[in-house]
Amino acid sequence: MRRVTNSLVRYIAIACAGTLVLILTLPLVGLLHSLTGESFIAALHAPLVLPALKLSAMTTGLSLGIVVTLGTPLSWLLARSHGRLTRVVETLVSLPVVVPPAVAGVAMLLAFGRHGLLSGILYPKGWSISFTTGAVVLAEVFVSAPFFVQAATHAFRQIDENLLHVGRTLGASPLRIVTQITLPLAAPGLVAGAAMSWARSLGEFGATMLFAGNLPGKTQTLPLAIYTALESDTRVAQALSLLLLGFALLVFLVIRTTHVSPALGRGE
Amino acid sequence: MCVTLHLACTRREKAPLPPNDQLVIFAASSLRDAFNDLSTEFKQSHQNLEITLNFAGSQELRMQVEHGASFDVFASADMLQMDALAKTAFVDNPAIFARNEPVIVVSKAHASSVHGIDDLPFADRLILGASDVPIGRYTSKILDNVSRKQSVDFRGRVEARVVSRELNVRQVMAKVVLGEVDAAIVYRTDTVHAVDNVLMYAIPSDVNVIAEYPIATATHAPHVQLARDWVTFVLSMKGRSTLKRHGFRTDAITLRAEPP
Numbered sequence: 001m002r003r004v005t006n007s008l009v010r011y012i013a014i015a016c017a018g019t020l021v022l023i024l025t026l027p028l029v030g031l032l033h034s035l036t037g038e039s040f041i042a043a044l045h046a047p048l049v050l051p052a053l054k055l056s057a058m059t060t061g062l063s064l065g066i067v068v069t070l071g072t073p074l075s076w077l078l079a080r081s082h083g084r085l086t087r088v089v090e091t092l093v094s095l096p097v098v099v100p101p102a103v104a105g106v107a108m109l110l111a112f113g114r115h116g117l118l119s120g121i122l123y124p125k126g127w128s129i130s131f132t133t134g135a136v137v138l139a140e141v142f143v144s145a146p147f148f149v150q151a152a153t154h155a156f157r158q159i160d161e162n163l164l165h166v167g168r169t170l171g172a173s174p175l176r177i178v179t180q181i182t183l184p185l186a187a188p189g190l191v192a193g194a195a196m197s198w199a200r201s202l203g204e205f206g207a208t209m210l211f212a213g214n215l216p217g218k219t220q221t222l223p224l225a226i227y228t229a230l231e232s233d234t235r236v237a238q239a240l241s242l243l244l245l246g247f248a249l250l251v252f253l254v255i256r257t258t259h260v261s262p263a264l265g266r267g268e
Numbered sequence: 269m270c271v272t273l274h275l276a277c278t279r280r281e282k283a284p285l286p287p288n289d290q291l292v293i294f295a296a297s298s299l300r301d302a303f304n305d306l307s308t309e310f311k312q313s314h315q316n317l318e319i320t321l322n323f324a325g326s327q328e329l330r331m332q333v334e335h336g337a338s339f340d341v342f343a344s345a346d347m348l349q350m351d352a353l354a355k356t357a358f359v360d361n362p363a364i365f366a367r368n369e370p371v372i373v374v375s376k377a378h379a380s381s382v383h384g385i386d387d388l389p390f391a392d393r394l395i396l397g398a399s400d401v402p403i404g405r406y407t408s409k410i411l412d413n414v415s416r417k418q419s420v421d422f423r424g425r426v427e428a429r430v431v432s433r434e435l436n437v438r439q440v441m442a443k444v445v446l447g448e449v450d451a452a453i454v455y456r457t458d459t460v461h462a463v464d465n466v467l468m469y470a471i472p473s474d475v476n477v478i479a480e481y482p483i484a485t486a487t488h489a490p491h492v493q494l495a496r497d498w499v500t501f502v503l504s505m506k507g508r509s510t511l512k513r514h515g516f517r518t519d520a521i522t523l524r525a526e527p528p
Contacts, residue, residue: 115377115447130448131393131431213432213443214398220433228435231327232400 031242035235043239051217052225052240059133059221060201063140067197071148072190076182078149079156090153097146101206104142108211112138135212136219140201148190148197155189156182188258195258199251202244289317291494292338294329296345296402296481297436298368298455302514303343309510310501317494325436326350327400333358333486340495343483343502345402345437345455350482359484365502366516368455368479370406372469373462377447384469385414389425391450395443398433403440406477407453413475455479457515481516 043049078090096104111117112135114128129135159182167177183190205223212219214228222244230237295303300323307319322329322337326344330353333339342359344350345368353359374382382391397404411423431449434440441458443449445465459468470476483502485495501507508518 109446109448113446113448128448131395131443213395214434215430215432218431228398228400228433231325231331231398231435234331 028245031238031245033238035238035242039235040239040242043233043235044243046229046233046236048216048220048225048229049236049240052220052222053243055133055136055217055220056202056222059136059140060198063137063144063201064194064198066137066141067145067148067201068190068194071145071193071197072152075149075152076156078153079159093149094146096143097150101143101204102210104139104207105210108135108139108142108207112211130211131213131215131219133212133218136208136221139207139211140204143204143207144197144201147200148193151193151196152186152190155186155193158189159185192255192258195251195254199248202247289314289491289494290320291317291340291491291498292320292322293341293343293498294322294324294333294337294339295341295343296326296329297323297438298345298403298457299323299343299481300438301461302457302511302516305510305514306502306507309506310498314494314497323436323438325397325401327402328435338490339486340489340491341483341485341498343481345479345481346405347480347482348405349402350484354484357487360487362482362484363499363503364480365483365499365507366481366511366518368457368481368516370403370410370453370471370476370479371456371459372451372471373441373444373454373459373466374451374469375444375447375449376465376467378450380450382451382469385410385471385475388451389422389429391429393431393449394426394429395432395434395440395449395452396427396430397437397440397453398435401435401437402479403437403454404433406479409477410453410471410475413477417475455515460515478517 074093078086099107109116109130112122112128113119113130116128116130119128129138163181163185164177167181172180203223204221205227208219208221209224209227214220214224216225220228222240226237226240226244229240293303293307300321303321303323307321311317311319322332322339324332326346326349329342329344330349333342333353334356342350342353343365347362350359350362354362372382372385372388374380378392380391381387388394396407399405399408408423411426415422415424432443434443437454437458440452441454441462444452444454445462447465453471456468459466483499485492485499489495502511511518
């Protein structure tokens with residue numbers, strides 16, 4: 001009797017698991033539906049593809065640079081201190097992960113827009129970063145930075161204090177300790193965080209749409225191009241989606257091959 | 269008497285009849301306010317009717333239909349999207365039910381130099397509909413008309429000031445109301461509820477392109493009779509007066525005979 005129940009439970013579990021696996025994988029397979037190599041290449045020659053590809057490469061490169069440059073010191077500080085302020089800051093900078101993209105777009109418009117909080121303070125009246133390529137980068141930084149900061153903070157926290165102490169007693173300068181002990185030890189976590197962050201900014205859609213607009217060559221990134229193309233030529237949207245999926249798989253591989261990856265539950 | 273009335277009332281409150289009829293209407297973004305009003309009026313003569321209105325750019329609605337969305341009525345802001353669906357037999361017998369006039373709107377948030385179509389190239393920032401959106405295509409035609417009339421690349425000079433191509437006319441309008449851009453081309457009907465935030469300038473009729481709105485029932489409408497009733501209602505005198513109140517033109521629209 002017990003054996004029967006056991007195998008019944010097992011079958012139910014397999015059925016549940018199988019259903020979810022299908023739900024998660026079928027759409028990805030669907031991207032290949034009735035797409036030949038030729039039609040893929042042809043679709044990629046659509047006029048909106050190349051500018052979107054260039055713009056996405058440029059803006060995500062820039063935003064990644066900003067996120068790593070500003071995010072590494074922030075993560076290091078967050079990992080070093082344990083005060084209440086640290087916890088508050090850590091929570092605040094993680095918030096964009098759960099903020100819906102459309103909310104982020106409206107929020108950025110009201111903060112950085114032409115009549116936002118900063119108009120007349122940060123820049124002259126009448127000018128604003130909204131609806132420029134800068135707005136695309138800013139939106140990408142907003143949504144992607146938390147992924148890097150979380151991973152990097154985790155990586156810095158994993159470093160054994162004693163190693164740093166040994167370095168100091170052997171007379172290494174603080175700079176040398178950072179460049180030769182801290183950063184190399186945290187490197188896998190930093191790389192994984194950077195990859196996650198890049199993937200998030202490559203896929204950024206909602207905030208960009210509202211805050212930066214949709215202008216080919218200026219603010220129309222790959223996801224916006226997909227959305228625009230779907231309304232005129234489904235095949236172009238399909239080909240572009242496949243392309244983005246390819247990039248995503250690449251990121252996934254990077255994260256899988258670097259060992260420390262708190263986001264994917266593979267932390268050491 | 270009083271008692272019976274009271275009883276009747278409480279009974280009705282206790283057991284509200286669930287809506288048993290449904291009507292799904294896909295309509296161009298610019299129809300939002302007019303169709304909301306029309307649906308309220310239509311429900312007065314159809315008890316227990318639930319109307320679902322899906323507003324988006326006409327090209328997006330067409331895409332949704334082509335990908336299997338279930339609907340009863342489609343109302344488009346241009347013939348192109350409607351013709352495409354008629355050709356593939358998604359809809360039956362399209363009829364023009366309204367016309368709309370593209371106009372220039374200028375944000376009141378800035379002292380803008382734009383006071384008419386000729387000033388568009390001197391704006392700081394403009395916003396237009398994307399080329400597949402009806403308002404975007406009407407805009408391109410208008411700008412081409414001006415280019416031809418003045419024999420200069422007017423369209424190119426205007427497009428150099430454009431910061432975004434939006435996917436429906438209400439998104440265009442929203443950015444003007446927010447003051448994010450100086451000016452845009454939208455429909456006259458979009459300005460009806462935004463007089464506090466925008467100034468409106470007409471486009472000279474020799475270069476303007478009047479938008480035509482066709483309506484049709486779905487070939488496989490889940491609620492065929494209601495769908496036909498809705499179209500008849502929109503084309504009726506009452507429907508027309510509501511459309512007119514929202515800034516649409518309904519002159520020279522032929523009343524359609526009651527469907528058999």
